[in-house]
Amino acid sequence: MSELHHLTLAELAAGLRARRFSSVELTKHFLDRIARFNPDINAFITVTAEQALAAAEAADKRLAAGESTPLLGVPIAHKDIFCTDGVLTTCASRMLANFVAPYDATVVERLASAGAVSLGKANMDEFAMGSSNETSYFGPVKNPWDTKKVPGGSSGGSAAAVAARLAPAATATDTGGSIRQPAALTGLTGIKPTYGRVSRYGMIAFASSLDQAGTLTYTAQDAALLLGVMAGFDPRDSTSVDVPVPDYLATLEQPLAGLKIGLLKEFFEKGLEEQSAKLVREALAVYEKLGAKLVEVSLPNLPLSVPTYYVVAPAECSSNLSRFDGVRFGYRCENPTDLLDLYTRSRGEGFGAEVKRRIMTGTYVLSAGYYDAYYLKAQKVRRLIADDFARAFKEVDVLMGPTSPTTAFDIGAKVDDPITMYLNDIYTIGANLAGLPAMSIPCGFAGGLPVGLQIIGPHFSEAKLLNVAHGYQRETDWHRQMPSAYA
Amino acid sequence: MSLTRRDVENIAQLARLSISESELPAYVDSLSKILSFVEQLNAADTAHVEPMAHPLADQVQRLRDDVVTEEDRHEKYQRNAPAVEAGLYLVPKVIE
Numbered sequence: 001m002s003e004l005h006h007l008t009l010a011e012l013a014a015g016l017r018a019r020r021f022s023s024v025e026l027t028k029h030f031l032d033r034i035a036r037f038n039p040d041i042n043a044f045i046t047v048t049a050e051q052a053l054a055a056a057e058a059a060d061k062r063l064a065a066g067e068s069t070p071l072l073g074v075p076i077a078h079k080d081i082f083c084t085d086g087v088l089t090t091c092a093s094r095m096l097a098n099f100v101a102p103y104d105a106t107v108v109e110r111l112a113s114a115g116a117v118s119l120g121k122a123n124m125d126e127f128a129m130g131s132s133n134e135t136s137y138f139g140p141v142k143n144p145w146d147t148k149k150v151p152g153g154s155s156g157g158s159a160a161a162v163a164a165r166l167a168p169a170a171t172a173t174d175t176g177g178s179i180r181q182p183a184a185l186t187g188l189t190g191i192k193p194t195y196g197r198v199s200r201y202g203m204i205a206f207a208s209s210l211d212q213a214g215t216l217t218y219t220a221q222d223a224a225l226l227l228g229v230m231a232g233f234d235p236r237d238s239t240s241v242d243v244p245v246p247d248y249l250a251t252l253e254q255p256l257a258g259l260k261i262g263l264l265k266e267f268f269e270k271g272l273e274e275q276s277a278k279l280v281r282e283a284l285a286v287y288e289k290l291g292a293k294l295v296e297v298s299l300p301n302l303p304l305s306v307p308t309y310y311v312v313a314p315a316e317c318s319s320n321l322s323r324f325d326g327v328r329f330g331y332r333c334e335n336p337t338d339l340l341d342l343y344t345r346s347r348g349e350g351f352g353a354e355v356k357r358r359i360m361t362g363t364y365v366l367s368a369g370y371y372d373a374y375y376l377k378a379q380k381v382r383r384l385i386a387d388d389f390a391r392a393f394k395e396v397d398v399l400m401g402p403t404s405p406t407t408a409f410d411i412g413a414k415v416d417d418p419i420t421m422y423l424n425d426i427y428t429i430g431a432n433l434a435g436l437p438a439m440s441i442p443c444g445f446a447g448g449l450p451v452g453l454q455i456i457g458p459h460f461s462e463a464k465l466l467n468v469a470h471g472y473q474r475e476t477d478w479h480r481q482m483p484s485a486y487a
Numbered sequence: 488m489s490l491t492r493r494d495v496e497n498i499a500q501l502a503r504l505s506i507s508e509s510e511l512p513a514y515v516d517s518l519s520k521i522l523s524f525v526e527q528l529n530a531a532d533t534a535h536v537e538p539m540a541h542p543l544a545d546q547v548q549r550l551r552d553d554v555v556t557e558e559d560r561h562e563k564y565q566r567n568a569p570a571v572e573a574g575l576y577l578v579p580k581v582i583e
Binding site for chain 1: 495498499500501502503504505506507510513514517518520521522524525526527528529530531533536537538539540541542543546548549551560563564565566567568569570576578579580581
């Protein structure tokens with residue numbers, strides 16, 4: 001038997017059901033790896049060893065009693081954006097550095113009742129605002145493939161934890177690419193479902209019309225397993241959609257012959273590293289071999305997705321983050337002289353530089369006299385982009401292209417230039433604006449660093465995306481590669 | 488789009504953020520760059536385009552019966568409060 005941390009989530013779940021190892025053994029194995037390797041990569045903010053072992057013991061009892069729910073006893077990590085009852089939930093901010101969530105997010109609750117064991121809370125960009133995991137109050141996360149490089153963001157801790165095999169899978173969130181870009185930069189499979197597919201209840205809000213929870217795993221099969229448990233209607237999230245959740249595992253093996261793939265023309269035009277372009281084209285050739293048809297598709301308004309996003313997302317962020325006032329929870333400044341001083345200093349000292357930049361951008365674009373010129377204009381362009389996608393999906397089943405214009409870059413390389421940093425998400429933001437499900441899967445290495453292939457589908461086509469990703473992973477083994485330092 | 492120090496001070500005031508003198512020049516610079524960057528949107532013809540506020544079409548705000556569904560958990564919630572007395576949140580004196 002190979003080492004436990006070499007096995008996929010599906011293999012681990014099967015091993016537990018066959019009683020080849022216990023959940024306690026498995027949990028200890030990963031807790032040991034976290035103790036050994038986390039100081040290198042800073043993937044976890046909080047490790048909940050005691051609670052994890054208690055949950056593992058409970059899972060072992062359920063397994064012994066013959067229960068066989070699909071995730072029973074498997075360890076996972078949660079991005080520290082999800083509220084966990086009785087456990088520190090920081091959103092990687094000084095603002096919430098001492099915040100112990102008083103309830104569980106729906107995602108956390110669903111996974112816990114399915115028997116998954118939470119190892120702890122993964123590092124991230126502060127309030128999920130960033131593309132490199134360098135804005136965390138708890139320090140940057142390192143990429144396990146090269147610790148001088150960023151792991152991507154904002155779900156950088158979730159990605160690094162899984163890539164370094166400190167957890168076999170992790171939850172994550174994606175507002176503008178925060179699951180897919182780190183998946184690409186760390187060689188993982190990441191899925192951002194359709195807006196409204198997974199409940200946002202207890203998931204600390206950044207931009208409410210864009211935020212969506214998903215997963216970071218080794219394989220599409222593992223993503224199907226986790227998403228099947230996480231997805232579904234939740235009355236506690238007013239934008240949760242009441243659409244039945246199909247059995248994602250049941251359709252994984254469907255043949256891909258006849259699949260119509262649209263190649264996103266705009267994604268190959270400029271800024272894309274040559275080696276990444278080559279690997280993406282090689283991946284497309286694998287799909288052709290499987291019987292898929294490729295057609296070039298143009299989405300003319302897509303190049304406007306980054307500027308659209310940097311109006312809409314900061315606007316929603318400035319509104320959402322107004323709840324942090326130093327009164328009811330979170331950081332409070334020392335010796336406030338009056339209420340205004342309490343508000344402004346608590347927020348000024350509690351938020352980091354990028355969060356403040358976005359709050360101010362949002363405040364400006366929503367302010368009197370500028371609302372029409374910026375916010376309303378961006379909402380109109382958002383519709384043009386969404387319409388471009390809708391038109392494309394009349395012709396093709398899925399769209400494909402690169403996930404990120406570059407492989408992982410050096411820590412510190414882009415921190416001083418917000419625009420350059422924002423352009424990392426040039427290929428991922430479109431799906432968020434249109435509310436579409438999208439994935440990134442590993443498709444090779446450029447200079448020793450992973451490259452991701454992005455797959456975007458129509459609303460509620462998660463089963464198709466997972467099927468398409470799985471079909472590629474049956475033909476290739478990029479998704480089974482691991483960084484040698486953590487193998 | 489170029490913002491002045493005064494503009495940024497005004498935005499920070501509206502956003503209830505204290506920004507120190509030393510931080511200010513960097514925000515003047517980066518916020519000006521961001522606003523110039525998003526001005527690309529002006530190139531798009533959006534006449535007769537409805538603004539899109541929600542990513543899914545045909546979604547309506549769900550309503551529920553007006554009945555109590557949550558239990559009172561204020562004690563638990565107030566454990567995260569910076570200052571509480573007798574179940575009340577404490578803030579500096581508001582009315583002189």
